[in-house]
Amino acid sequence: MIYPVVVMKDKTSDYTVAVPDLPGIITAGDSYEDAIEMAKDAIDGHVECLSEAGEDIPRGSDLQDHVANPDFTGGVWFLVEVDIALRHP
Template identity: 30%
Template sequence: MKLFSVAIRQEDDTFHAQVPDLPEIHVIGDSIADTINKVRSTLIGHLQKLADDGSDLPQPENITNHLTNPKFAGQTWAMISLNSMLFNSKQKPFNLHLPRALLTQIQAQIGYDEHDIKAFILKAIEHELANA
């Protein structure tokens, strides 16, 4: 699991976010929730590209290292958790159709985020293979 810190500042009616561990990631949104969603999508795309290129994934620092940085003084902080298992290597697309009742149970346990559901299913498959 990788836990990325996100610094968010408001300027007029827009919210600007930066990921201190990945300074090339800047996102602008209409609300804090919109901005966090955009950062999450951008992070996933960035990390997938790094994995596809065979590059090492960045190791995020603890948020306490960023809180004392004057560049981020007075900003709102969010944390985005991503399962690094999604970025282990190049992925091959694979469609999986789940019974609606099973998907509802998964969503009740872990939420509705598509990437969290994929990570959950990958972990379950790895668990089953390890115990086979």
């Protein structure tokens, strides 16, 4: 599954990552690379929890569905792939 993630940075913070298709996942890192790795771990853990609870795993939406969102103005977008094959019923 591929999820769009956005990395935001201001002068007083680390690189903060949000995953719009998985509300509640917000993580951060010292660099873009670190932030993306943290996002992968957060997505993986979230998907695992959903699976263990027997809940549906939200599908990743198209990147274009999010880029115009004013909440993410100035953010840098990445696509993160997470293997959900073993977790999805």
